[in-house]
Amino acid sequence: MKETVNITINGKAYEVQAGQTLMQAADVCGYHIPRLCYHPDLSIEGACRVCIVEVAGMKNYVASCAYPVTEGMVVTTNSTAIRRARRDIVELLVDNHPQDCHTCERDSNCELQRLAFAMGIRKRHFEGERKTFEQDLSSPSVVRDPEKCILCGRCVRMCEEIQGIHALGYANRGFNTVVMPAYNMPFGESVCSQCGQCINVCPTAAFTEHNDTQALFETLNDPALIKVVHIAPAVRAAIGESFGLEPGQNMEHQTAAALRRLGFDYVFDTQFAADLTIMEEGSEFLERLQGRGKLPMITSCCPGWINALETFHPDFMDHVSSCKSPMSMMSNVIKTHFAEKADIDPARLFVVSVMPCTAKKSEAVRPEHTLHGRRSTDLVITTRELAWMIKSAGIDFIHLEGEPFDKPLGLSSGAAPIFGVTGGVMEAAVRTAYELYTGETLIDIELEAIRGFKGIKEASLNIDGITVNVAVAHGLGNGARLLDILRKAPDRYHFVEIMACPGGCVGGGGQPYPTVNSIPLDEGCLQQRADALYGMDRGNTIRRSHDNPEVQRLYKECLGRPLGEKSHELLHTRYAQKSPQGIVSRKLTQ
Numbered sequence: 001m002k003e004t005v006n007i008t009i010n011g012k013a014y015e016v017q018a019g020q021t022l023m024q025a026a027d028v029c030g031y032h033i034p035r036l037c038y039h040p041d042l043s044i045e046g047a048c049r050v051c052i053v054e055v056a057g058m059k060n061y062v063a064s065c066a067y068p069v070t071e072g073m074v075v076t077t078n079s080t081a082i083r084r085a086r087r088d089i090v091e092l093l094v095d096n097h098p099q100d101c102h103t104c105e106r107d108s109n110c111e112l113q114r115l116a117f118a119m120g121i122r123k124r125h126f127e128g129e130r131k132t133f134e135q136d137l138s139s140p141s142v143v144r145d146p147e148k149c150i151l152c153g154r155c156v157r158m159c160e161e162i163q164g165i166h167a168l169g170y171a172n173r174g175f176n177t178v179v180m181p182a183y184n185m186p187f188g189e190s191v192c193s194q195c196g197q198c199i200n201v202c203p204t205a206a207f208t209e210h211n212d213t214q215a216l217f218e219t220l221n222d223p224a225l226i227k228v229v230h231i232a233p234a235v236r237a238a239i240g241e242s243f244g245l246e247p248g249q250n251m252e253h254q255t256a257a258a259l260r261r262l263g264f265d266y267v268f269d270t271q272f273a274a275d276l277t278i279m280e281e282g283s284e285f286l287e288r289l290q291g292r293g294k295l296p297m298i299t300s301c302c303p304g305w306i307n308a309l310e311t312f313h314p315d316f317m318d319h320v321s322s323c324k325s326p327m328s329m330m331s332n333v334i335k336t337h338f339a340e341k342a343d344i345d346p347a348r349l350f351v352v353s354v355m356p357c358t359a360k361k362s363e364a365v366r367p368e369h370t371l372h373g374r375r376s377t378d379l380v381i382t383t384r385e386l387a388w389m390i391k392s393a394g395i396d397f398i399h400l401e402g403e404p405f406d407k408p409l410g411l412s413s414g415a416a417p418i419f420g421v422t423g424g425v426m427e428a429a430v431r432t433a434y435e436l437y438t439g440e441t442l443i444d445i446e447l448e449a450i451r452g453f454k455g456i457k458e459a460s461l462n463i464d465g466i467t468v469n470v471a472v473a474h475g476l477g478n479g480a481r482l483l484d485i486l487r488k489a490p491d492r493y494h495f496v497e498i499m500a501c502p503g504g505c506v507g508g509g510g511q512p513y514p515t516v517n518s519i520p521l522d523e524g525c526l527q528q529r530a531d532a533l534y535g536m537d538r539g540n541t542i543r544r545s546h547d548n549p550e551v552q553r554l555y556k557e558c559l560g561r562p563l564g565e566k567s568h569e570l571l572h573t574r575y576a577q578k579s580p581q582g583i584v585s586r587k588l589t590q
Contacts, residue, residue, distance in 0.1 A: 034115055232419075
């Protein structure tokens with residue numbers, strides 16, 4: 001098969017790779033063809049027709065996202081007729097869209113808005129009936145606004161092809177077509193995992209996180225409460241993008257400074273609890289390795305994964321670690337040990353968590369994450385929400401002088417930041433489990449085999465003569481495929497990590513929207529965010545969770561020992577099976 005073909009684009013000759021689509025070839029040759037339904041990680045939909053081009057000899061325009069290049073093809077991407085046709089298509093989308101750009105969540109960062117501007121649309125030309133829908137506010141994590149949907153299908157394909165959840169689909173036909181959960185049930189009652197990846201791929205604001213910023217601003221002004229916040233690892237590696245910085249800038253100290261200026265009394269680091277999680281999870285794994293519990297053990301840090309587990313994979317319930325996530329562990333420690341040490345009534349503590357993840361909002365409201373009848377984590381905001389609050393408060397984030405986190409819950413090892421990357425929890429756990437089991441120092445602590453963005457990664461290591469096989473999956477679709485492997489070969493692995501979002505937390509559903517040329521979040525951006533976290537690991541003088549002196553002090557003063565009675569009370573939980581069939585049948589009988 002010929003490796004290249006010769007084509008002509010806009011009167012110029014090019015040699016391009018055979019098998020490419022016209023859109024791909026044009027991108028390589030320096031011509032950006034407008035697009036809406038196209039996404040590089042998803043199947044070709046060809047639905048929006050915004051990417052149409054002229055091909056000599058073809059009667060009709062062709063969708064460049066789906067049409068392959070052929071030898072001798074003559075293509076025009078920017079003729080007067082093509083520009084007019086594209087503009088008409090986008091005008092129809094705009095005229096059926098709410099007229100609330102200046103009050104919309106995606107104002108200035110909306111692909112439809114950018115397209116309309118680029119095509120010279122300065123007024124609405126088409127009048128007539130417009131689709132109207134109510135917002136779906138039933139989910140604690142994700143808001144669905146079908147009135148802003150342009151039927152590009154990205155969310156449907158992401159949920160089906162990458163996540164394997166199938167929570168969304170098309171209903172009705174023609175003008176009445178709408179994207180919705182099965183039987184139009186409330187999103188919060190559907191099989192949605194709350195991962196928020198639909199938000200990341202949506203070109204408009206048809207999906208957004210459940211916004212808690214106004215409620216938080218009000219709480220920050222309440223003098224009766226002591227406001228405490230802690231931030232996840234991946235937040236610091238991405239928040240700078242909301243302020244125009246390149247991906248992968250570590251902004252942890254500027255973020256701490258900004259949080260104090262917002263009005264928080266104490267600013268802690270969730271990375272402390274990441275080290276704490278490894279102490280518990282590593283110890284739990286060693287117990288299971290010695291026959292006290294089911295293998296393989298599966299990590300439990302990710303709420304999107306836990307939601308999917310309870311709904312679709314209940315046969316693995318006993319394999320999942322009983323450890324709470326670092327967020328929930330941290331909030332419990334703040335409302336018990338910290339409150340006692342600081343002589344603060346826990347009822348006065350209002351604990352906020354800043355997360356890269358929309359599913360953390362659903363985790364915070366789960367009944368098992370409570371202390372004395374009150375939530376452990378009172379409120380969760382995403383990276384995007386925090387960035388907006390900083391801008392709204394007039395804080396000059398870029399030029400802030402960095403400040404450290406408060407002690408004692410602000411100190412972490414190098415193993416903690418890599419929690420934000422796929423494979424990081426496994427790598428951190430192995431560092432500690434190896435040394436707890438053997439009493440020796442693990443020399444090669446960077447496990448390259450489980451780094452990177454391959455869907456499923458494997459590694460083997462020798463722990464005192466025992467060959468331990470581990471596996472890592474990111475994206476719920478890959479997680480399901482990994483579990484299918486385990487169903488066929490139950491003894492293949494000893495330890496498994498699954499994260500709901502592509503790339504792990506760095507690609508979470510609450511991270512900043514992509515802003516460059518309307519290009520969706522890609523692997524390069526995720527890699528830059530990941531590199532920032534790996535750089536923090538390498539730059540830390542303490543690189544193993546069990547060497548964190550503040551974690552050691554917490555066990556001495558409060559917890560006693562890993563997996564002890566106090567640890568189980570504060571740091572462990574159990575999960576319950578949910579049935580998608582039950583959800584559907586309940587809807588059908590109403």
